[in-house]
Amino acid sequence: MSAGCFTVKVSKEHADMGDDALYQKEFPVHGGDFDKAGEVSTQIKAILKAAGIPDDLIRRVVIACYEAEMNVVIHADSGNIRFLLTPTNIQIYIRDRGPGIEDIEQAMKEGFSTASDEMREMGFGAGMGLPNIKKSSDGFEITSTVGEGTELKIVIEHNQS
Amino acid sequence: MKLSHIIEKINCDLLTEPGPDPEITSCLASDMMSDVLAFSVPGALLITGLVNSQSVRTADVADAAAILYVRGKLPDEKTIELAGELDIPLLATQMTMFDVCGMLHCEGFEGAC
Numbered sequence: 001m002s003a004g005c006f007t008v009k010v011s012k013e014h015a016d017m018g019d020d021a022l023y024q025k026e027f028p029v030h031g032g033d034f035d036k037a038g039e040v041s042t043q044i045k046a047i048l049k050a051a052g053i054p055d056d057l058i059r060r061v062v063i064a065c066y067e068a069e070m071n072v073v074i075h076a077d078s079g080n081i082r083f084l085l086t087p088t089n090i091q092i093y094i095r096d097r098g099p100g101i102e103d104i105e106q107a108m109k110e111g112f113s114t115a116s117d118e119m120r121e122m123g124f125g126a127g128m129g130l131p132n133i134k135k136s137s138d139g140f141e142i143t144s145t146v147g148e149g150t151e152l153k154i155v156i157e158h159n160q161s
Numbered sequence: 162m163k164l165s166h167i168i169e170k171i172n173c174d175l176l177t178e179p180g181p182d183p184e185i186t187s188c189l190a191s192d193m194m195s196d197v198l199a200f201s202v203p204g205a206l207l208i209t210g211l212v213n214s215q216s217v218r219t220a221d222v223a224d225a226a227a228i229l230y231v232r233g234k235l236p237d238e239k240t241i242e243l244a245g246e247l248d249i250p251l252l253a254t255q256m257t258m259f260d261v262c263g264m265l266h267c268e269g270f271e272g273a274c
Contacts, residue, residue: 035239038218042247045222055203059224063198066222070215120193123211123219128195135199 023047023085029072031098034122037073040081041066044092051085057158061090064136064154067129068094074119075099076149088159089138094152101144108134108142162268164227164250167206170268171261173229173254176236177244183226188270190262194219200272201225208261212236214243221247231258 025047027040041062048058065081072079076098084091101107107114108130115125134140139155165182168175186204191197192211201207203224209216212234220228227250230236235253236244244251254261 035214038215038222041222042218055224059203059222062222066218067195067198122213123192123194123209123215126193126195128193128199132195132199 020086020088021084022087023051024083026080026082029069029076029079029081029094029096031073031076031078031096033073037070038066040069044081044083047083047085048090053090053158057090057156060136061092061154061156064133064156065092067132067136068092068152068154070124071129071150072096072098074115074122074124079149088157090156090158092152092154094154095149096151097149100146100148100150101142102146104142104144162270164206167229167265167268168252171229171252171254171256171264173252173256176230176241176251176253177249180248180250183250185226185270187272188262188265189225189272190258197225198223206265206270208258208265210234210258212240214240216240217244217247217249217251220244220249225249227252229254229261231256231261 044065045058045062076096079096082093106112110131111127113125113127119125137154138157141153144150162185163182164185185206187202188206188208189197189201190208192209194215197219201223204226207220207225207228210232212230216228217240229252231254233255
């Protein structure tokens with residue numbers, strides 16, 4: 001089965017993402033809900049497997065998505081993840097409402113983290129989240145407003161030919 | 162090396178229902194899940210003392226073949242159930258992470274990065 005097997009069209013409200021979407025879905029993410037943390041990434045993995053995307057690409061997408069999902073759970077009050085599959089790439093938009101990031105350049109450095117001890121006990125807060133997302137992505141954009149929230153755009157190409 | 166061979170060598174318990182016997186390609190030991198995501202390779206054995214559901218989620222995302230919990234720590238039923246759903250075998254041993262890594266290194270395993 002190939003990615004082209006998907007016939008679900010992107011809705012008009014997401015027309016700014018392009019008209020060639022094969023599949024798109026939006027998932028809510030709840031800040032502080034560690035029991036459900038990671039469920040969105042698991043669902044996206046299943047969708048990409050069903051679409052016939054190669055395993056190495058799925059792995060990159062899901063690592064980036066999972067890190068971003070955990071960032072929302074750890075740092076934000078709430079957020080959402082919008083996932084888009086096109087014939088040439090996979091786009092993930094993560095938007096949260098939370099404290100935002102004061103110094104993005106510093107936050108992008110490996111080892112820098114503002115996570116609490118409680119979050120570290122959950123296995124996160126090593127200061128590798130944003131660097132891992134960037135490393136796994138072909139396209140990566142981040143904007144943040146202190147006191148409002150953070151937006152991420154992740155793009156991973158899947159049609160290199 | 163097959164997972165069953167590691168179970169025999171480490172003398173650990175299988176916490177999930179018996180299933181396929183995956184080939185273990187390498188090992189990665191960490192309690193920090195972002196480090197696992199940054200450095201693991203598919204088919205690795207994740208050796209950790211972190212027993213919450215995020216260890217299983219991380220193993221799934223990183224395409225780890227199995228998880229070995231060290232220091233006598235055990236996950237709760239919900240975590241074991243999640244591992245069953247995601248087809249990730251869970252093992253547990255009383256040994257420390259250091260000792261497990263030493264034994265597996267002697268068996269010929271290299272780090273997963």
